[in-house]
Structures are given as structure tokens and as C-alpha cells.
Amino acid sequence: MGLENSVLKTAPIDPTTLPGRRVRVAVDQPMILDSGATLGPITIAYQTYGQLNADKTNAILVCHALTGDQFVADRHPITGKAGWWSMVVGAGKPLDTNRYFIICANVLGGCMGSTGPMEVRSDTGRPFGLDFPVITVGDMVRAQKLLIDQLGIEQLFAVIGGSMGGMQALQWASAYPERVYAALPIAASARHSAQNIAFHEVGRQAIMADPDWQGGAYFDGAAKPTRGLAVARMAAHITYLSEPALHRKFGRQLQDRTALSFGFDADFQVESYLRHQGITFVDRFDANSYLYITRAMDYFDLAKDHGGVLAEAFRATKVRFCVMSFTSDWLFPTSESRDLVHALNAVAANVSFVEIESDKGHDAFLLDEPEFHRVLRGFLDGAASHRGLPTSGMD
Amino acid sequence: MPLDPVNISPVLRADLQRIADMVEPDSRVLDIGCETGDLLAYLWHQKNVDARGLEISQDGVHACVSRGLSVIQGDADVDLDGYPDKAFDYAILSLTLQATRDPKGVLANLVRISRHAVVSFPNFGHWRTRLWLLVRGRMPVSASLPYSWYETPNIHFCTITDFVELCRELKIEITRSLIVNRGGKVQDRPANGWANWTGEQGIFLLHKD
Numbered sequence: 001m002g003l004e005n006s007v008l009k010t011a012p013i014d015p016t017t018l019p020g021r022r023v024r025v026a027v028d029q030p031m032i033l034d035s036g037a038t039l040g041p042i043t044i045a046y047q048t049y050g051q052l053n054a055d056k057t058n059a060i061l062v063c064h065a066l067t068g069d070q071f072v073a074d075r076h077p078i079t080g081k082a083g084w085w086s087m088v089v090g091a092g093k094p095l096d097t098n099r100y101f102i103i104c105a106n107v108l109g110g111c112m113g114s115t116g117p118m119e120v121r122s123d124t125g126r127p128f129g130l131d132f133p134v135i136t137v138g139d140m141v142r143a144q145k146l147l148i149d150q151l152g153i154e155q156l157f158a159v160i161g162g163s164m165g166g167m168q169a170l171q172w173a174s175a176y177p178e179r180v181y182a183a184l185p186i187a188a189s190a191r192h193s194a195q196n197i198a199f200h201e202v203g204r205q206a207i208m209a210d211p212d213w214q215g216g217a218y219f220d221g222a223a224k225p226t227r228g229l230a231v232a233r234m235a236a237h238i239t240y241l242s243e244p245a246l247h248r249k250f251g252r253q254l255q256d257r258t259a260l261s262f263g264f265d266a267d268f269q270v271e272s273y274l275r276h277q278g279i280t281f282v283d284r285f286d287a288n289s290y291l292y293i294t295r296a297m298d299y300f301d302l303a304k305d306h307g308g309v310l311a312e313a314f315r316a317t318k319v320r321f322c323v324m325s326f327t328s329d330w331l332f333p334t335s336e337s338r339d340l341v342h343a344l345n346a347v348a349a350n351v352s353f354v355e356i357e358s359d360k361g362h363d364a365f366l367l368d369e370p371e372f373h374r375v376l377r378g379f380l381d382g383a384a385s386h387r388g389l390p391t392s393g394m395d
Numbered sequence: 396m397p398l399d400p401v402n403i404s405p406v407l408r409a410d411l412q413r414i415a416d417m418v419e420p421d422s423r424v425l426d427i428g429c430e431t432g433d434l435l436a437y438l439w440h441q442k443n444v445d446a447r448g449l450e451i452s453q454d455g456v457h458a459c460v461s462r463g464l465s466v467i468q469g470d471a472d473v474d475l476d477g478y479p480d481k482a483f484d485y486a487i488l489s490l491t492l493q494a495t496r497d498p499k500g501v502l503a504n505l506v507r508i509s510r511h512a513v514v515s516f517p518n519f520g521h522w523r524t525r526l527w528l529l530v531r532g533r534m535p536v537s538a539s540l541p542y543s544w545y546e547t548p549n550i551h552f553c554t555i556t557d558f559v560e561l562c563r564e565l566k567i568e569i570t571r572s573l574i575v576n577r578g579g580k581v582q583d584r585p586a587n588g589w590a591n592w593t594g595e596q597g598i599f600l601l602h603k604d
Binding site: 347350353371 | 445447453456457459460461462463464465466467468469474477478479482483
């Protein structure tokens with residue numbers, strides 16, 4: 001049995017009715033993208049937590065990953081689940097909202113309120129679809145900078161993110177070093193690997209193979225490429241885990257049955273779990289956004305943008321870096337974090353590098369990893385002390 | 396001033412204190428093999444030093460970063476190559492040289508990446524070590540060298556005289572030498588044959604243009 005039965009009933013996301021803050025940027029002058037195309041005005045949907053201090057020195061920008069969004073620590077308006085980093089962001093948590101002003105914006109190209117392929121064009125009255133220009137991580141960060149400008153924040157205390165969020169943190173530190181005091185790329189890399197591009201291509205092909213995708217113009221009828229998007233999510237989800245984690249969670253246990261069905265139902269719990277992941281994902285994500293954002297990650301290569309020498313991306317940087325990786329992450333392995341650290345060493349940057357022991361794979365940065373949270377808190381406290389901000393007073 | 400997030404050890408180990416005393420305030424320091432960061436924390440808080448560390452053990456690195464220090468998980472044998480010339484005012488290698496795979500390469504890197512390198516190591520030429528080997532015919536074990544030969548991380552022991560000779564070979568200038576005797580007393584003395592008999596540990600300030 002396929003995924004159709006459960007997938008086809010979903011209601012479309014309407015980003016214009018989502019709760020939260022919104023700002024229009026690039027209004028008078030469109031933004032020039034890395035591709036050379038222009039885009040504007042741009043809507044950025046974002047959430048904030050905590051209070052901005054009088055000097056505007058306590059702001060932390062959280063950058064979300066491929067399928068994340070701005071609802072870091074809020075109940076999600078579509079799924080009703082707790083925010084994706086509610087273990088990290090909140091009162092008394094490592095990103096302490098009693099002390100820091102936390103900002104998280106939906107990325108450019110996203111589908112939760114920021115300008116992306118779902119947005120209705122003012123000139124045609126129809127959504128962009130594939131007419132949306134191809135964007136890069138650099139473009140995402142360029143748009144975030146316009147938001148930070150609007151908020152009147154001269155320098156962010158920290159930019160932090162995992163996975164694609166970590167790429168954005170690196171891009172921030174490289175493109176706007178004077179606007180960032182500390183950068184924390186977690187489970188990330190300075191360039192997307194061939195293996196990761198390959199996985200993304202599988203996801204994109206799954207979407208484009210769905211007849212309901214209709215060349216990206218699935219706006220008129222009720223049919224949307226939910227099956228393709230669900231398969232893309234299922235394939236990707238495997239890469240976020242690890243063999244030991246999958247084994248620990250599911251082993252070869254059967255789902256709601258005592259014997260094999262000798263058919264193609266979800267006999268195994270792991271199949272049922274993956275199907276569930278795929279089915280629930282399509283409720284909150286747009287297929288075209290998935291194409292655009294995965295493409296942006298594929299194009300990310302900080303060294304290439306600096307004559308092939310990664311260190312040149314950070315020449316004379318004053319930013320304090322905290323690079324973190326997880327032992328069982330095979331999507332963004334420790335070796336890539338180490339390459340980044342070596343490049344930062346080459347310019348004598350102020351950098352901390354910590355590998356966290358975990359068997360939870362790439363997703364470890366989203367999960368309950370006390371050691372990770374302890375180091376995160378410690379690094380931020382140290383940076384706050386150097387910056388002259390109050391610290392938690394904990395060791 | 397903000398609250399101090401760090402519990403710094405009130406008293407540094409005697410040799411670390413002497414090393415700390417050599418470091419000028421407001422300088423930039425790399426401590427290689429910084430363990431849980433006692434020296435770095437001291438230098439940061441007491442001398443306003445831009446303190447960085449390199450530590451091989453995961454527990455050590457976690458402890459350091461958790462107390463707000465900038466420390467990289469890495470290996471002196473591998474991870475010094477990437478630093479540019481004279482990136483630091485001081486590069487400190489305390490009681491770690493004898494545990495590296497390539498002490499000569501590490502030493503050359505130390506003086507390359509810093510204006511002043513500070514190196515301390517246990518002296519295998521100390522009279523008790525010599526006597527132990529002479530009388531018992533077995534590898535010395537003591538309070539300062541507590542490991543048996545088959546489990547020791549100290550794979551490249553040297554004497555003060557050996558070290559002085561290696562510095563000469565690498566054209567490294569010894570600008571200061573401190574000799575630590577058995578009682579923990581530290582004396583500013585030349586690293587000569589007498590020091591090689593009586594010193595349990597040598598602390599050297601090095602420089603190479």
C-alpha cells in the first residue's frame with residue numbers, strides 16, 4: 001500500500017494567516033541575489049522571545065534548518081507541537097530569554113510567511129511557483145540582515161543554528177563580521193558535500209516525479225504533490241538519524257501485528273514511523289519551497305566564494321566561534337567541522353570546537369542532549385562575559 | 396563588571412603559576428594540552444589575556460568551553476600546522492612535550508606560531524631517575540612519573556641536556572630557564588649539567604625569529 005490514502009486529504013497552508021511578526025524589506029530597492037536576479041519587496045516572517053536591552057546588545061539570531069521555521073519555542077500553529085528548539089530557547093534555558101532577545105526568521109524561499117515560491121506575485125496575482133528565482137544561503141542571510149537593520153540592531157550578540165542554520169551562521173560571520181559578536185555553527189559545514197547533494201537530488205526527483213507537481217504550478221486545483229514531498233521527507237529523515245538510533249528505537253519490531261503480512265503494508269515499525277514522518281510533513285511544508293531550499297544548501301560553498309581558500313572567508317575576523325559536531329552525525333560529520341576549525345585556526349580566529357558524544361545522528365542538535373546544552377550555555381556565558389553582558393552565574 | 400561565570404581554582408599548580416608569571420598582561424596565549432583550563436582561566440581573569448586552548452580529551456574540552464574558554468578539541472601533533480606564523484604572543488606546552496609523537500616537530504611549530512614559547516617537561520636526567528635505573532635496572536616510577544612503562548602516555552622522555560641540545564639544533568634561543576627541584580622549589584638558573592642532575596622539571600622560555 002502506498003501513501004495516498006492518508007496524504008491526499010491535507011488542507012493547504014495559508015502563510016498569510018499564520019500568527020507572528022512580519023516585516024517588509026527591500027521595498028524601495030529590490031535585493032540583488034547571488035544569481036544576479038532581483039527580488040523585492042520581500043516579506044520576512046519572524047518570532048522574537050525575551051526583551052531587547054537598551055543598548056541592543058543582547059540579540060541572538062537563531063537560524064533554522066531546511067524544514068524548520070520561525071516557531072523556535074512556540075507551539076507550532078499548524079502541527080500544535082512544541083517549538084523545534086523549545087529545549088534550548090526559553091527562560092533559564094541555554095538561550096535564556098530572561099537575558100537574551102531571541103530572533104528567528106523564516107528563511108527566504110520558505111513557506112511559513114516569508115517570501116518564497118508560495119507568495120502571490122503582485123504583478124500576476126498568482127503564486128511564483130517555479131518563477132521564483134533560485135536563491136542561496138547568502139541570499140537568505142542578506143534578507144535576514146535587512147530584518148536586523150530594521151530592528152535597529154547594530155551587532156548581534158550571537159548567530160546560532162544547526163545544519164542549514166549553521167551554514168547561515170557561517171555566512172553571517174563571513175559576510176557581515178562586524179555585525180556578529182559570536183557565531184555557533186552546529187552540525188554544519190562550510191560546504192555541502194557531494195553525498196548530501198545526492199540525497200537532496202533524490203528528494204527533488206521524488207517531488208518532480210509526482211504528477212500532481214505539474215511543473216511546480218499546482219495552485220489551481222486541489223491536488224498537490226504531497227506523495228512526492230512525503231517520499232522526499234522519508235528519504236531525508238533517514239539521513240538525520242543513525243543506524244544505532246534506528247536499531248534502538250525500532251529494531252525489527254512489527255507494527256500492530258504478530259506476523260509478517262507477506263505483502264507491502266508497513267509490517268515493520270520503522271516503515272510505519274517513516275510513513276508517519278512523510279505524511280505529517282506535507283501538512284506544514286510546500287513542495288516548491290523544498291526544491292528551492294535544498295538547492296540553496298547544495299550551492300553553499302564558502303571556500304569557492306573566496307578563491308577556493310576557506311580561511312579567506314574569515315580573514316582578520318574578530319568573531320568568536322563555537323563549532324560543534326556530534327559523533328554519530330554522518331550527514332555533517334565531525335571531519336567537516338574540523339576542516340572548518342583548521343581554516344579558522346589559519347587566520348588565528350577565536351574558536352572553540354567541541355565534538356559531542358551521541359548516537360542520535362544529525363538530529364542530535366534538536367534532541368535532549370544535556371552535554372550539548374551544557375557546553376552551549378557555557379560558551380554563551382563566556383562570550384557574554386567578554387561582551388559585558390550579564391551571565392547566568394552558573395558554572 | 397558582569398558576574399563571573401567561572402570557578403577558577405584559587406591556587407594554580409606551582410609550575411603553572413610560574414608559567415603564568417611569565418605571561419604579559421593583555422597578550423594572546425595558546426595553551427596546548429590545557430586539560431580543564433585552570434591556567435587559561437587564571438590568565439583570562441587575572442591578566443586579561445586572550446586565552447585559547449588545544450586539548451585532546453573530550454572531557455577536558457567540554458569543561459573548558461563550559462567555563463567560557465575558547466578551546467579546540469585537537470592534537471598537538473596534528474593541529475598546530477594550521478596556525479599562521481607568530482599568531483600568538485605565547486604558546487604554552489606544559490608537561491606535554493614528552494607525550495607527543497613528534498616532539499621535534501611540535502617544538503618547531505611552537506616557536507613558529509608564537510613570539511615566546513613556554514615549554515615545561517619532567518627531567519629524565521634527575522639524579523633519582525638515574526639512580527633508580529642504575530640500582531634497580533627498571534624504568535623509573537615516581538610521584539611525578541607515576542606510570543609503568545607499558546601504560547605510560549609519556550613516550551618521548553628527555554633530559555634537560557637533551558632538550559637544550561634540540562633547541563640548539565633547531566636554532567631556538569632559550570631566553571629563560573627555570574629549574575624545579577624535588578621540593579617544588581623553582582629557581583631561575585642556567586640549564587647546565589648541574590640543573591640536569593638536580594631539576595625534577597624544567598620550564599623554558601623560548602624564542603625564534
